[in-house]
Amino acid sequence: MDSPFALPAIVLVTVVTLAIGAYGVRFARTTSDFLVASRTVSPGWNASAISGEYLSAASFLGVAGLVMKYGADVLWYPVGFTAGYLAMLLYVAAPLRRSGAFTLPDFAEARLGSRRLRLLCAGFVVLIGWLYLVPQLQGAGLTLGTVTGAPYWLGAIVVGVVVTANVATGGMRSITFVQAFQYWLKLTALAVPAFFLLLVWRAGGTDSLTAAEVPVFPTETMVDIQVDVSVNVVEPVSLVADGVIDGTAVDGPLSWAPGRHDIAQGAVLTFPAGAPVPHADQLDTLDNATWGTPLSTGGGHPEFPLFATYSLILATFLGTMGLPHVLVRFYTNPDGRAARRTTLLVLGLLGVFYLVPTVYGALGRLYTPQLLLTGQTDAAVLLLPGAAIGGVGGQLLGALVAAGAFAAFLSTSSGLLVSVAGVLSTDVVGRGSVAAFRRAAAVAGIVPLGLALQVVSLDVSVVVGLAFAVAASTFCPLLVLGIWWRGLTDAGAAAGLLAGGLLSTGAVLITVLGGARGGWLGVLLAQPAALTVPVAFLVMVVVSRLTAARVPVDVGRIMVVLHAPESLGVHRRAG
Amino acid sequence: MHQEVPVTQLTRREISQQDYERIHTSTEFAELRKRFRGFAFPMTVVFLVWYLLYVLMSAYATGFMSTKVLGNINVGLIFGLLQFLSTFVITAMYVRHSNKNTDPLADDLREQLEGKTPDESGTTEKGTTRA
Numbered sequence: 001m002d003s004p005f006a007l008p009a010i011v012l013v014t015v016v017t018l019a020i021g022a023y024g025v026r027f028a029r030t031t032s033d034f035l036v037a038s039r040t041v042s043p044g045w046n047a048s049a050i051s052g053e054y055l056s057a058a059s060f061l062g063v064a065g066l067v068m069k070y071g072a073d074v075l076w077y078p079v080g081f082t083a084g085y086l087a088m089l090l091y092v093a094a095p096l097r098r099s100g101a102f103t104l105p106d107f108a109e110a111r112l113g114s115r116r117l118r119l120l121c122a123g124f125v126v127l128i129g130w131l132y133l134v135p136q137l138q139g140a141g142l143t144l145g146t147v148t149g150a151p152y153w154l155g156a157i158v159v160g161v162v163v164t165a166n167v168a169t170g171g172m173r174s175i176t177f178v179q180a181f182q183y184w185l186k187l188t189a190l191a192v193p194a195f196f197l198l199l200v201w202r203a204g205g206t207d208s209l210t211a212a213e214v215p216v217f218p219t220e221t222m223v224d225i226q227v228d229v230s231v232n233v234v235e236p237v238s239l240v241a242d243g244v245i246d247g248t249a250v251d252g253p254l255s256w257a258p259g260r261h262d263i264a265q266g267a268v269l270t271f272p273a274g275a276p277v278p279h280a281d282q283l284d285t286l287d288n289a290t291w292g293t294p295l296s297t298g299g300g301h302p303e304f305p306l307f308a309t310y311s312l313i314l315a316t317f318l319g320t321m322g323l324p325h326v327l328v329r330f331y332t333n334p335d336g337r338a339a340r341r342t343t344l345l346v347l348g349l350l351g352v353f354y355l356v357p358t359v360y361g362a363l364g365r366l367y368t369p370q371l372l373l374t375g376q377t378d379a380a381v382l383l384l385p386g387a388a389i390g391g392v393g394g395q396l397l398g399a400l401v402a403a404g405a406f407a408a409f410l411s412t413s414s415g416l417l418v419s420v421a422g423v424l425s426t427d428v429v430g431r432g433s434v435a436a437f438r439r440a441a442a443v444a445g446i447v448p449l450g451l452a453l454q455v456v457s458l459d460v461s462v463v464v465g466l467a468f469a470v471a472a473s474t475f476c477p478l479l480v481l482g483i484w485w486r487g488l489t490d491a492g493a494a495a496g497l498l499a500g501g502l503l504s505t506g507a508v509l510i511t512v513l514g515g516a517r518g519g520w521l522g523v524l525l526a527q528p529a530a531l532t533v534p535v536a537f538l539v540m541v542v543v544s545r546l547t548a549a550r551v552p553v554d555v556g557r558i559m560v561v562l563h564a565p566e567s568l569g570v571h572r573r574a575g
Numbered sequence: 576m577h578q579e580v581p582v583t584q585l586t587r588r589e590i591s592q593q594d595y596e597r598i599h600t601s602t603e604f605a606e607l608r609k610r611f612r613g614f615a616f617p618m619t620v621v622f623l624v625w626y627l628l629y630v631l632m633s634a635y636a637t638g639f640m641s642t643k644v645l646g647n648i649n650v651g652l653i654f655g656l657l658q659f660l661s662t663f664v665i666t667a668m669y670v671r672h673s674n675k676n677t678d679p680l681a682d683d684l685r686e687q688l689e690g691k692t693p694d695e696s697g698t699t700e701k702g703t704t705r706a
Contacts, residue, residue: 075655083662086622090615090669309630337678340670347666351659358656556599563608564598 003386005399006147013185013403017178017410018166043338047345049176050329052183054081054346055353056132056412057139060186060405062461063354065377067361069283069459071291076309077461078354080316080468082347088321089343094336095483095562102328103419104475105427111482113552114490117497122427124474124501125324126444129420131467131508132323133448135460136409136416139378141452142460143405145226146382147398152226156452163410164445167417168438182411183349189404190356193385193397197363200388214287215369217271223370225267230281231373233258237275243267271370280375288365304523307530312465315529319468322475324419325412360384378460381405420444455512462526466508473500473532477540483562485541486555492544500536504528607680614672622665629654 059081066074101107104125109118137156144155214234225243238255244264245254260281263269271277279285301308320326333339364371364380367388371377382405385397424440455463474497481488481496507528524531544551552558598604633640633651640651 072652072655075652075658079655079658079662082659083622083626086662086666086669089666090619306630306634309633310627313626313630337674340673344663344666344670347663351663354659355656560598564604 003147003395003398003402005395006402009399009403010144010147010406013406014162014410017407043333043341043345045176045180046329046333046342047349048180048183050179050326050342050346051349051353052179052181052186053325053329053411053415054350055183055186055408056464057136057405057409058461058464059354059357060190060408061139061142061378061381062135062459062464064357064360064364064381065379065459066461067358068364068371068377068380071286073305073309074461075358076312077316077465078357080313081320082350082354084317084320085343085346085350087317088326089340092321092479092483093339093343096327096479097336097339098562098564103423104322104324104327104478105423107482108478108493111558112488112490112493117490117494119427120494120497121478122423124470124497125423126420126428127501127505128322128467128471128474129324129416129444130448130451131470132464133413133416133420134451134455135463136413137449137452138455138463139405139409139460142376142378143382143402146379147402153453156449159409160445160449160452163413163417164441167414167421167445168441179411179415182407185407186404187353189400189407190353190381193401194356194359196393196397197384197388198359201363201366214285215277215365215372217273217275217277217369218367219273221271221370223269223271223373225263225265225269225374228263228265229374230260230262231278232260232281232285233278234285235276237271237278239272239275240270241267277369277372279372283372283375291365301523301526304520308523308527311527311530314533315465315469315472315527318476318529318533319472321479322471324423325415328419357381363388417441417444451512458512463512466511469527469529469532470501470504470508472529473504473536476533477536481537481540486559487544487548487551488540489544489547489550491547491550492540492542495543496536496540499539500532503535504532507532603680603683607677610677610680614669614676618665618669622661625661626658629658
């Protein structure tokens with residue numbers, strides 16, 4: 001924290017990203033970038049670009065934060081983020097390439113011949129894009145706040161406005177080269193400090209991770225309380241406090257008996273070295289052995305870990321194919337064989353990347369345990385280098401991590417905003433003129449900003465998980481049934497989209513706005529996919545059966561186009 | 576991207592009735608689909624079972640899963656990280672299967688349907704660029 005290099009590094013990354021974007025646009029202005037790229041991009045570049053666009057703030061900050069809090073269970077987030085590509089490759093990618101549809105609304109209209117269905121799909125693309133944008137802005141607020149001390153809302157607004165203005169003026173497009181650069185920047189920014197952290201950990205002889213104990217403060221630690229928090233004290237602890245504690249103003253030594261204590265915003269607590277860390281109220285105080293045991297926390301749902309875990313697996317496996325900024329990237333492959341090689345490389349790149357946040361999450365329990373008190377474990381990646389290494393080296397590594405985090409949400413949110421604004425301007429308002437696109441970009445940027453200001457207390461990866469749940473409950477059934485089942489009708493597709501979409505979106509909104517937390521209802525709302533995905537499939541099949549007369553007459557031909565190998569020549573582009 | 580509404584091949588491209596009949600009824604096409612399914616469906620079952628097994632073992636074989644291997648690094652944690660590897664291995668197997676078993680058949684089918692005429696404007700698996 002307080003690294004003097006962090007702010008310049010963030011500014012530098014932002015400027016460089018914008019500059020490369022502006023420069024790249026000169027090549028890509030006349031023709032669709034994706035078509036241009038499709039002739040020239042090798043699987044290696046392409047895989048880097050896909051990974052670069054995919055690895056968002058959730059992956060960069062969020063996975064480490066969740067691992068720190070909940071341990072082994074949340075490995076399913078990164079495993080699912082990765083395995084989603086396998087599900088997409090096996091069942092969706094190749095047929096969709098053959099269909100020639102660039103976006104999900106295109107596919108829906110082409111497959112089922114319904115303009116109204118197209119609009120419905122456009123609506124869900126926008127919704128999922130927004131949900132996915134929220135945690136990016138949230139990450140931005142957190143990062144700026146952590147490195148400069150600015151309030152959360154300021155960071156979110158500054159970044160939301162910068163990205164929106166940039167996209168609206170045609171600055172940053174999804175240029176393969178920029179996105180590929182982003183992957184390597186993110187990996188470097190995370191892996192290099194991780195390497196030094198591991199060295200320090202080994203050299204320091206701090207081996208608390210191998211002992212079954214609750215995290216303790218490694219040195220005397222001062223904690224600034226930025227938002228009101230309640231903590232749960234398990235072992236008695238003495239501290240020095242300055243601020244409002246349990247409703248009374250305190251300035252001096254204090255000792256806490258086991259139980260719940262409320263700390264008001266603005267308080268400063270100082271804990272001696274070796275004191276056990278009181279955990280934020282919503283967290284269970286885990287000793288390190290429980291932390292490392294799978295299914296002990298259910299990622300925050302200790303009562304129903306099995307359901308929560310299955311639901312998460314379903315959402316991430318099936319949701320990837322429905323994310324607006326993921327599918328379109330597969331068109332940059334020249335042929336099916338290259339697409340498969342690309343996917344394999346993407347899985348490798350993502351797998352390597354995700355090992356690193358796991359390291360941060362584990363070391364966070366040793367070096368930055370105060371985050372378990374405040375609950376803001378998403379900041380672990382940002383704070384660890386300074387806390388564990390210290391000195392100029394720690395500050396430089398801290399700046400590197402902060403810059404990487406900024407790269408993460410700049411690339412992902414720009415890609416998403418372009419997709420959302422594109423759909424808004426072509427399908428919802430106007431007919432795709434440049435002016436309409438600019439207005440659409442403004443709308444597309446403001447809505448998630450509003451939501452981002454609401455969700456301060458949620459973990460960024462959890463919010464991203466919700467976007468996956470909605471995608472899995474809507475576009476996954478549409479794509480899978482649309483590609484593999486002749487009997488699908490437009491009415492069936494619409495009914496299934498609405499059923500899965502409304503249920504999952506409702507659950508998401510209640511969770512985001514801080515509704516039900518505990519019990520069956522809580523876990524169902526926080527991890528809705530295990531219920532909403534089967535419901536969406538079922539409704540789609542049943543309503544299609546009931547409206548069997550509406551099966552498109554040319555379904556046989558469409559199926560041949562979708563399933564005949566590309567080399568047969570039926571996919572020859574006309575003209 | 577945003578200024579143009581992309582026209583899809585499904586609507587723009589007409590497959591002649593003759594093409595459709597030929598492909599649809601050819602034994603190679605049926606064989607091709609069979610080979611895809613023969614691999615993809617069992618493989619899906621295998622990987623789902625493997626993932627679900629991990630979760631079930633975490634729930635009901637806690638003793639085994641929390642066996643310490645190195646410090647607090649236990650069997651469960653290692654299995655968790657192995658999920659990355661297994662996903663990668665399954666994908667690699669699919670890529671190999673496609674390259675070895677389905678692609679050559681697709682090429683045969685194409686030669687048979689189109690004669691030896693080179694496909695000037697189409698995308699081919701052999702890397703011919705688009706016109």
